[in-house]
Amino acid sequence: MRTRTVRVLLVEDDDGDALLVEALLEEARAPFILSRARSLAEAERLLSDAECVLLDLGLPDAHGLDSLHRLLSKPDAPAILVLTGLDDEREGIDAVSAGAEDYLIKGQVDGELLLRGVRYAVERRRADDAQFQLREAKLLAAERSRLERGLLPPPLLKGSDLDLAVRYQPGGQRMLLGGDFYDAVGLPDGSVHAIIGDVCGHGPDEAALGVCLRIAWRALVLAGEPPEKVLRTLDQVLVAERHGEGIFTTACVVTVAPDRRSARYFLAGHPEPLLVVGQQIVDLPKCKVGVPLGVLPDYAWTGVDVPLPPGWQLVCFTDGLIEGRVPGDTDRLGVERLCEILRDQLRRGPDWLDPLIAEVTKLNGGELDDDMAVLLLKDPA
Template identity: 85%
Template sequence: MRVLLVEDDDGDALLVEALLEEASAPFVLSRAGTLAEAEEMLADSECVLLDLGLPDSHGLAGLHRLLAKPDAPAILVLTGHDDEQEGINAVAAGAEDFLIKGKVDGELLLRGVRYAVERRRADFAEFQLRETSLLAAEQSRLERGLLPPPLLQGSDVGLDVRYQPGGQRMLLGGDFYDAVGMPDGTVHAIIGDVCGHGPDEAALGVCLRIAWRALVLSGAPAEKVLQTLDQVLVAERHGEGIFTTACMVTVAPDRRSARYFLAGHPEPLLIAGTQIADLPQSKIGVPLGVLPDYAWTGVDVPLPSGWSIACYTDGLIEGRVPDDVDRLGVERLSEILHRQLQEGPDWMDSVIAEVTELNGGALDDDVAILLLKDGK
C-alpha cells in the first residue's frame, strides 16, 4: 500500500516511520514537506497522512485542496495533543479519520490507514453504483420517450417493432419511432435517427417524436410535417451540425396505397407475401437540420394484397461483413430478408441475429425496425 506522509517536521516524520516499522506494515512510504509537493505526488498514493500545520497551508485549507483533486485518495489527519477538535472538524470536512501525535502506536496507525483506504474504496464504489443507477433510470425514461406505445387502437393495420441498443450500451442513441391511426382510417408512421449517441441526442429524439405525434394528431398535411420537424430540430438541437434522418409513411384508409417521405433515411422495404416488391424511384431528400426551407416530396406506392412495409434505422445496414471492407448495405439486407421470409412471417429477430452474427458481435449503432402490416 502506497502511503504519502505530508509532514514538515523531521522529528514527527521519523516517528511515523518508526511506528510503521514497529508494526511491520506492508507500506511504501513517501514524504512531502509541503502541500505543493503533496499535490504533485498525490496520484501515486492510496492514503495520505496529513499534518494540518504546513509551511504553505494551515488548518483545514490543505485538506480541502487535496480533497478537491480528482480521485483524491483516503486522507488521515495528524493533529497535536491540543488539536483534537480540529481533527473532528477535519473528519466532518471529508477526512476518513484523525490521529493524535504521541497517542498512537504502530498497530493503531496500521489499522487507521487500512480502515481509511477501505472506507474510501467503499465510498467510491457506492458513488459509482448510485451514478450507474441514476444513469440507468434516466436512460429508461428517455427510451420510453423514444419508443412509445403506438396509437393504433381499433385500426386494422398491424404493427410490429424491434429495438436493439448498440454495443456501447451506456451511450443511448437517438433512434425513435411512432405510429398513429386517424379517425378516417389513415395510418401515419415515422422512424428516425438523430446523429450521435448520448443523452442530448436521445432527448432531441424524444422532442422530435412528440412533435411529430402532435402534428399528426392536429391534422397537419403530411407534406408540412417534415418541414415543421425541421424547424423544431434547428430550434432544439444542442450543436450546429446535429441532423436527423427520418422515414415517414402514410397508409391510405382503403389500404391500397401508401405514400412515404425520406429525409436522408434508408428506403423502406415493401413485402408482398414472401417476396420483396420493387418500390417506385424515389428522391431520398436531405436530412432534417441541413437545408433551411427544404421541401420534402412524397412517393406514392400501390399496395399489393397481404402487404407489409418495413422501415428501419441505418444501424441495421452499417454492420461489417466478413472478408469485406464494405458495410452490409441495403442489397445484402434484402438478400437476408428474402431468405428469412421463406422460413416464416416472424423474420425480424432472425434478420437482426444474422446481421449481428455477420458483424462478429454486437452492432455499433442502435437498431430500430417498424413493420406495418395489412390486417385485412
C-alpha cells in the first residue's frame, strides 16, 4: 500500500540542525515534501501549505512558547511537533500542554522515530478536528431543534373543538433554519386565534427573531389584546429585537369566532389565506394587504370579516409554498397554479394537505428552495 506524502514545514534558524532533520527524513525514506522557515514570520506565511510543523522554540523573532501560541492561533493550524534540546525537555512538556501534538529532543531522534512522530501528529490532529466538527454538528443540531420548537410549538387549543393541522418543511438546498413560524391559541370565550409568519432571510438570527415574535404574539393574545394592537406591538418588538436594519416580517393573523361561522383576518405583507368549502375554493372578501412588520412606524393594520359556511377549511401558508419552480417556465408557481393543484387534490379526497405539498415539491424538481409552513383550520362540524 502506497504511503501518502506529507507536507512538513521545518521552522529552524540553525542550519546545522536543519540539515540534521533533512538527513533523518532521508534516512527514513519517508514520502515528505519538506519546506523550511528560518523565522516565525516566514513560518506564518508558509503555514497554510503544511500538514505538520517541526517547530524549534528558539527563533530570532519569538521566544519560548510565544511562537507556538501564534501558530496555533491561525485558522486551521496544522499539527505541531516541538523540537527541544536535551536541557529543555520541561519546555517540550509545557508545549504539549499548550496545544502541541508532541515534542522531540534533538540528538535523541533517529529517522524512524521522527517519521512516527510526524505521522502520529498528523493523524491525531485529524482525529481532533473530526471530533471537534462532530461536537459542532451536534451543538448546531441541538440549537436548531430548540429554535424549531420555539418557531413551531404545539398549539394551545386545550378544550377547543376546532380542528387544526400544521406542516413545516425547511428549505432543501440551503438546509438553513429560516424564520417561518406559526401558532394557535384558544381563549375561554371560545374564539381561536392563529398566526403564521415569515422573517425575511435564513439562519439562526432570523429564527431567533421569529421565536421572539411568536412568543410575544401568544402572550398578547392570552392577555386579551385585540389583533390590531397585537400587530402594532409585534412591529415594535421586531424593530427593537432585529439584528439589522431592513429586517422585516410578513404575517397573517386570523381570529375564528366562537360559533365558527365567521372569522376576521389581517395581512401584514403576507399571502392571503385560501377558503375551501367542499371541493371549491371560495373567494374571500378582499383584505387590505398592509405593509410587513418592521417597515413603517406607527402603521395601522385593518382586518376584514369573513363568513364561514358549514364545512369550511382555511389554509394559511408562507410564501415558500408558492415560490417553487415549474418545469418549462421561468416564473414561480404562484397562487393561481397552487389553487389548480389544490382543486385537483380536493377532487381526489379529503386528505389533501400532504399530497398538495408533495405535488408542489415534485414540480419544483426536489425540495423547495425556501422554508414552507402551512396552518390549516377546519370547521369542527
